[in-house]
Amino acid sequence: MSMLHVITTSTPVGEFHMIIDQKDVVRASGFGNVDDLVLRLPPSLRSAGTTASSSHAYSKHIQDYFAGDKDALRRIVYEQDGSDFQRQVWQAIAQVDHGKTVSYKQLAEAAGNAPAIRAAGTICGLNRLILLVPCHRILKSDGSIGSYLYGPAIKEFLLKHEGAIA
Numbered sequence: 330m331s332m333l334h335v336i337t338t339s340t341p342v343g344e345f346h347m348i349i350d351q352k353d354v355v356r357a358s359g360f361g362n363v364d365d366l367v368l369r370l371p372p373s374l375r376s377a378g379t380t381a382s383s384s385h386a387y388s389k390h391i392q393d394y395f396a397g398d399k400d401a402l403r404r405i406v407y408e409q410d411g412s413d414f415q416r417q418v419w420q421a422i423a424q425v426d427h428g429k430t431v432s433y434k435q436l437a438e439a440a441g442n443a444p445a446i447r448a449a450g451t452i453c454g455l456n457r458l459i460l461l462v463p464c465h466r467i468l469k470s471d472g473s474i475g476s477y478l479y480g481p482a483i484k485e486f487l488l489k490h491e492g493a494i495a
Contacts, residue, residue: 399427
């Protein structure tokens with residue numbers, strides 16, 4: 330198996346990492362520790378070695394997003410493996426526009442399984458493509474922030490940055 334490349338970009342809320350395969354496809358992304366991000370990869374990719382890359386076009390897209398370019402993240406190619414329902418939920422999350430939010434209930438409905446609210450929430454938590462599949466745009470039914478892998482402060486920052494909340 331080929332090496333995976335780790336791209337790190339500084340952001341207003343800390344270091345943001347992307348793990349990219351040999352075809353320039355992001356397989357995982359997130360804040361925090363790179364080792365924790367590697368553990369979120371599918372088992373088939375975890376055994377590949379990683380190497381740090383100092384520059385990549387995707388870094389510019391992350392910087393552009395934080396500079397206010399609402400379409401910057403759409404220029405990043407990514408892939409996430411999962412069950413049919415997982416892929417439907419992640420696709421529904423990806424359809425939530427910049428500056429908008431939906432509830433977990435609305436997410437389950439958009440994924441084609443309205444009663445599966447808790448499952449949709451669990452699948453949000455399994456998202457390996459932080460920012461790219463914008464699970465931060467999913468809120469509790471009462472409009473509160475809810476949980477987020479990297480904490481409510483980062484989720485709130487991202488929502489304010491996008492103009493989804495005041």
